[in-house]
Amino acid sequence: MGDANVVNLQRALNRFAASVGFTPIAADGVVGTQTLITTKRVLTYIAVDLTETGEPFSQQASYFDAKTTTSTTVLAVSSAQLAAFLNQVATAWALPVTGPGMIIPGAGGGTVIGTKPGLATSLVGGWYKLAAWQKVGAVLLAIIAALWGAKQWKARKGGV
Numbered sequence: 001m002g003d004a005n006v007v008n009l010q011r012a013l014n015r016f017a018a019s020v021g022f023t024p025i026a027a028d029g030v031v032g033t034q035t036l037i038t039t040k041r042v043l044t045y046i047a048v049d050l051t052e053t054g055e056p057f058s059q060q061a062s063y064f065d066a067k068t069t070t071s072t073t074v075l076a077v078s079s080a081q082l083a084a085f086l087n088q089v090a091t092a093w094a095l096p097v098t099g100p101g102m103i104i105p106g107a108g109g110g111t112v113i114g115t116k117p118g119l120a121t122s123l124v125g126g127w128y129k130l131a132a133w134q135k136v137g138a139v140l141l142a143i144i145a146a147l148w149g150a151k152q153w154k155a156r157k158g159g160v
Helices: 004-014 033-048 055-068 072-077 079-092 123-129 132-159
Strands: none
Touching: 004 033, 004 079, 033 055, 033 072, 033 079, 055 072, 055 079, 072 079
16 A cells, blocks of 8 residues: 555545546545646636636646646645645535545535436536537527527517
8 A cells, every 4th residue: 555645645636536527536645637627627627617616726726736746746745735735625515435545534424415406417627527529519409499589589570
């Protein structure tokens, strides 16, 4: 087993798996490519989704993203701080705790508090999970629907 701080970071990242839309990573205590990529995805999700996070979480996520996702070595050194931040956000969002012996600072002995439902159900969260071609398709479909609706409205207005 690797570093305990990295294990806590990996477990904290796995709390966001359903919300962000990724397969949970192994909590082996070794910072590898998957841990680095997953950290970047989770921090970007927190930073971008302002309607869900509120300004303080967003700014902190952007800070950690810039500071810690440059290399696996830097991420390993910052893993304790980052795990504490991610657990704070996950607790505020009432995301489930993963892994045995997970310590969440300030969460009342590991109790998950809050009433926020899973973020995967929000439209904004779903939008960020779409691939670029899916976003383009959704926008085109919305434009076509708007044009069709305008045509129908003009036809009814002219017929009355």
